Amino acid sequence: MSRQPSISADKITMDLLPQKFGKAGVIWTSILIVLCLVGLFAYYRQLTQGLVVTAMRDYASWGIYISNFVFFVAISLVGSLITAIFRLANVGWRTPLTRISEIIAVSTILFASIIIIVDMGRPERFTHLFLYSRLQSPIMWDVIVITTYLTLSILFLYFPLLRDLPALIKNSKSGSGLQKLYSFLGSFWKGTAAQFHISEKATTIISVMIIPIALAIHTVTSWLFATTYRPGWDSTNFGAYFVSGAFLVGAGGVLIAMYVFRRAYKLEAYITEKHFDNMGKIVVMLALLYLYFNVNEYLVPAFKMKKAEEHHLLGLFTGDFSILFWTTILLGMILPIVILLFPQGRRPMPAFVMGILVVVGAWFKRFLIVTPTMLSPFLPMYDVPESYMHYWPTWEEWSITIGSLAGALLIITIFARLFPIVPIHETIAETEIRKPEAV
Amino acid sequence: MRPLPKIIPLGQIPRRNFIKGALLSGIASGCSSKDPFTAAAKEEAVQPSGETVKLLSTTGEIIEVDKAYLKPLEEIPSITNVAERMGIDGKKFVMVIDLSRCRNLKRCQEACNHAHFVSDAQNWIKIYPMQEAEHTAPYWQPTTCMHCDDPPCVKVCPVDATFKRQDGIVGIDADRCIGCRFCMAACPYSTRVFNWDKPMLPPEVMEMQYSSETSCPPKIGTVSKCDFCPDMVRKGELPHCVSACPNGVFFFGDLNEDVVTNGSETVRFSDLIRDRSGYRLMEDLGTKPRVYYLPPVDRLFPFENESKTPEG
Amino acid sequence: MKRLAYSSMIIALILCTTVLLSAQEKKEKSTLRINLAYHQQNEDLPILRVSAQTKPGKKFEAVEGVAINLFFNEETAQGFMGRATTNNAGVGSLSLPAKFKNNWDSLLNFKFIATVTGNEDFNDEMVEIEIVKARIDLALEEEDSVRVIRAKVLSFEDGSWVGVPETEIKLFVRRLLSDLSAGEEEFYTTDEAGEASSEFSLAIPGDAYGNIIIGAKIEDHDLFGSKAATKIIKWGIPLEPDNSFDRRTLWATRDKTPIWLLIFPNLMIAGVWGTIFYLIYLVIRIIKLGKAEKSV
Structure with missing residues (x-):
């Protein structure tokens, strides 16, 4: 379990430098591109024909675009969790995970803003949000915090990346486009003490600042729901509920990414079983926390069974959504808790599977937060065609949603192709400091 | 069809006099040159053009008349978006729906749909079969937009596309709306509909300039709902649903004047609400609706589903 | 060639007309x-x-x-x-x-x-x-704080205006969209002198000064058609101006955003974005340091 003390700085650099796609990499990237193109085609149809191509109607006026948006916002919290919180808490083993989580944060928050434009009936009027912005609306608050979080996350990705750029410039083909990109991004990084000092200062500032901003995007996103009267959304608990769910899905996402990058880039020496073990424990803690909020969200209103809530809750517990609801709770929360409690369960492979369960469960959890509530209005659903009373997405909606998920993965993939996914400089520095000791 | 003077009470007919009254009670919205009332007040006698047109008389003779007299009356000039957003000064529109008279004939809905080019699936007016509990009496409950005084939909709009006017009406500017549908999620009365598809409209309607007072023409990718027909009120006429109801279920009027009318009856609003125990929907939410209901007591008709709509 | 085209056009025209005519003939006009x-x-x-x-x-x-x-x-x-x-x-x-x-x-x-x-x-x-031709004379009188509406229906006969008895007349207060009965009854019938009257005891809101319009009207009369006479008088309750629309509220327009909602978010935005610009400045400092290093 200990890192070989004999490992040299050169070896680390060579190990961690971005590598060309292998066969699997090419296939993976091609699939993602195809999925994106299908999504784009579906969006073209939506643009030309209107939102009528979706299954959304006057009762279910928000659908999987919104739940997917919430999912993206949620998973993006991981950037601040691993990088900022672990950094401030001085968690030593975080180094190989920081860049992974930060690129997940950047790509998902970017697609969160894209998917929200996809949901708009009049995307060409996007500028109205700035021309006529109205601070009373929680949507404006969301626009503001998401823009802020995106900017901060990019900076948070960039500052530590600077230190790796000299190695990248040195090891790329001179005169190639790639080298030009690296030079553009960081030819000025000379690694002087003054530069280090500034960079260190900047990273600390961001670490502190990104935590409240990250909490704000989840809280404000939850307010898009909690500021309405609707059953299932009308909760003062919603901010905390969303934040805890976001922590969980983010941590699950990191488990998946750790496993994939470890396999694809042969990083076993850097992303060790110890990392899976630690992350597994964190996922258990976060899943328990999220489960706690879920019990609050469902048990308390179910105990009272107010008339307005009744249709919504029964739909989840025993009605149309019950299979999905219980599957999500069992597979997305309880099973990962049980499995990851055991040391064997925290080994890379099972931890990876639990990560997938957590993330997929989280996606459907967002669906269950949005759709059943929309279909539980105060006045009964009436005087509309039968199709208005149900919601199941059309192929266009699925394609756009899957395309957006593929797009986020594509950004991560391309980033990993261009930049070291495990920070080179920091790893070397840490190895030198703790040479004899085990992690 | 009822005789006309009952639908639009006599005396309201000459618009100029209506205007005098309106001006007098400090109503007419800030006498700008764009003001429809003053513009209409300037309505002058037709000047003969000199050109003549042949007209057939009922006895078969040909009459030559001046062309100028064939021109239809001048339309009320459209008012500006800014004026529409402000609403009519000094007015507080209010509606009273008498549940004891409703028998689900849906004339209100038909008239509303016809006037606003609403598709059948997206009625602005819905007539719900309501039954509070198993052993309580069923009744028909027509709903329009409640035009709340603390409107949750307006609160959440990020771009001022839906707005509260000083006359109490909650309007929608379809040229501003970005289609985020937050207002639909916020409305507890499920009164808002969205133009998912390109609205099916006659070509002449499609070319019209959008007015938030008529909500026409509806536009794809934007939200629509009941607008309380301020265009009709400006003409001194009642909203389409009110005049269409043969049972006089809907009363409409100005709270500041303390009078509502359903076309044939004109009553004091305060008396009506006091004597008939008027109430508003979902009072506990604090939305302060401008639509009041009279409870379905002493009903004129038994509860039967006369329009053969499946109950939901 | 030209001629052929010409004649075929005529034939087409004739055909069209006959079709149109026959279509018109078939169509039955309603009454x-x-x-x-x-x-x-x-x-x-x-x-x-x-x-x-x-x-x-x-x-x-x-x-x-x-x-x-x-x-x-x-x-x-x-x-x-x-x-x-x-x-x-x-x-x-x-x-x-x-x-x-x-x-x-x-x-x-x-x-x-x-x-x-x-x-x-x-x-x-x-x-x-x-x-x-007819006329309605309307008089609004106040004696000992008793308000009375008097209306007289007149028609022109033998060179002078004479009262018309036995005519149904409505006494009303004009409202925006309809007329409210001003007296107890919906209708009053004129007496021998053509007069009808009612006490006015409504406490009804008027404009800001208490002005209301009071009138008398005959409707759909066999001889006179519909006639109305109206007068403006300060018999209403002055309307208190309502300024709630101008208040800064959560539902108001963007120019009337509540002050607290302007102060706190903008303070936060300024604080956070000020820091972000400082971070960007730090990037620029790193760039400058790097450039200086190069030149050394």
């Missing part, structure tokens, strides 16, 4: 019911209201877009007043054109004719009404 009513308020120019209805099934339905010709006294070019087109409620109206004013002033009895001719869908139709 309209036209209603013509005379309205006059105070001494204003009278207004003629027409309505068009048809009975396709069991019920009468309003017909939109029918052009109805209106004539004064005679169906001639001199008598032609204009044309009123019905709206979607089947109603159209026309006020008496100014050129007929002198004529109308000098007459005591007159006739109005409404015709529909040459309509594609409906048979020709004619309706006429005869009107006898």
Whole structure:
């Protein structure tokens, strides 16, 4: 379990430098591109024909675009969790995970803003949000915090990346486009003490600042729901509920990414079983926390069974959504808790599977937060065609949603192709400091 | 069809006099040159053009008349978006729906749909079969937009596309709306509909300039709902649903004047609400609706589903 | 060649016309019911209201877009007043054109004719009404804090205005969209002198000064048509101005955002974005340091 003390700085650099796609990499990237193109085609149809191509109607006026948006916002919290919180808490083993989580944060928050434009009936009027912005609306608050979080996350990705750029410039083909990109991004990084000092200062500032901003995007996103009267959304608990769910899905996402990058880039020496073990424990803690909020969200209103809530809750517990609801709770929360409690369960492979369960469960959890509530209005659903009373997405909606998920993965993939996914400089520095000791 | 003077009470007919009254009670919205009332007040006698047109008389003779007299009356000039957003000064529109008279004939809905080019699936007016509990009496409950005084939909709009006017009406500017549908999620009365598809409209309607007072023409990718027909009120006429109801279920009027009318009856609003125990929907939410209901007591008709709509 | 084209065009034209004609012949025109009513308020120019209805099934339905010709006294070019087109409620109206004013002033009895001719869908139709000139004198009196509305219906007979007894008259307060009965009764019947009166005891809101419009009217009278007389008087309760619309609230427009909602978010935005710009400045400092290093 200990890192070989004999490992040299050169070896680390060579190990961690971005590598060309292998066969699997090419296939993976091609699939993602195809999925994106299908999504784009579906969006073209939506643009030309209107939102009528979706299954959304006057009762279910928000659908999987919104739940997917919430999912993206949620998973993006991981950037601040691993990088900022672990950094401030001085968690030593975080180094190989920081860049992974930060690129997940950047790509998902970017697609969160894209998917929200996809949901708009009049995307060409996007500028109205700035021309006529109205601070009373929680949507404006969301626009503001998401823009802020995106900017901060990019900076948070960039500052530590600077230190790796000299190695990248040195090891790329001179005169190639790639080298030009690296030079553009960081030819000025000379690694002087003054530069280090500034960079260190900047990273600390961001670490502190990104935590409240990250909490704000989840809280404000939850307010898009909690500021309405609707059953299932009308909760003062919603901010905390969303934040805890976001922590969980983010941590699950990191488990998946750790496993994939470890396999694809042969990083076993850097992303060790110890990392899976630690992350597994964190996922258990976060899943328990999220489960706690879920019990609050469902048990308390179910105990009272107010008339307005009744249709919504029964739909989840025993009605149309019950299979999905219980599957999500069992597979997305309880099973990962049980499995990851055991040391064997925290080994890379099972931890990876639990990560997938957590993330997929989280996606459907967002669906269950949005759709059943929309279909539980105060006045009964009436005087509309039968199709208005149900919601199941059309192929266009699925394609756009899957395309957006593929797009986020594509950004991560391309980033990993261009930049070291495990920070080179920091790893070397840490190895030198703790040479004899085990992690 | 009822005789006309009952639908639009006599005396309201000459618009100029209506205007005098309106001006007098400090109503007419800030006498700008764009003001429809003053513009209409300037309505002058037709000047003969000199050109003549042949007209057939009922006895078969040909009459030559001046062309100028064939021109239809001048339309009320459209008012500006800014004026529409402000609403009519000094007015507080209010509606009273008498549940004891409703028998689900849906004339209100038909008239509303016809006037606003609403598709059948997206009625602005819905007539719900309501039954509070198993052993309580069923009744028909027509709903329009409640035009709340603390409107949750307006609160959440990020771009001022839906707005509260000083006359109490909650309007929608379809040229501003970005289609985020937050207002639909916020409305507890499920009164808002969205133009998912390109609205099916006659070509002449499609070319019209959008007015938030008529909500026409509806536009794809934007939200629509009941607008309380301020265009009709400006003409001194009642909203389409009110005049269409043969049972006089809907009363409409100005709270500041303390009078509502359903076309044939004109009553004091305060008396009506006091004597008939008027109430508003979902009072506990604090939305302060401008639509009041009279409870379905002493009903004129038994509860039967006369329009053969499946109950939901 | 040219000739052939020409003749074929003619043939086509003839064919078209026959088809059109036969189509027209087949189409059966329906019958309209036209209603013509005379309205006059105070001494204003009278207004003629027409309505068009048809009975396709069991019920009468309003017909939109029918052009109805209106004539004064005679169906001639001199008598032609204009044309009123019905709206979607089947109603159209026309006020008496100014050129007929002198004529109308000098007459005591007159006739109005409404015709529909040459309509594609409906048979020709004619309706006429005869009107006898009448007047309503309205007096609003206050004695010992008792307010009384007095109305007198008069018609011109033998060179002088005389009261018309046994006429139903409404005394009302004008409101935006309708008239509210001003007295206890909905109708009052004029006495021998042609007078009717009622006490006015309504506590009803007026404008900001308490002004209201009180009137008396006869409706759809066989001889007089519809006539109304109105007066403005300070018998209402002054309306308190309501400024709630101008308040800064959560539902107000963007220019009326609550102050706290302007201060706190903007403070936060300024603080956070100030720091972000500082971070960008730090990047620039790193760049400058790097450049300086290079030149050394």
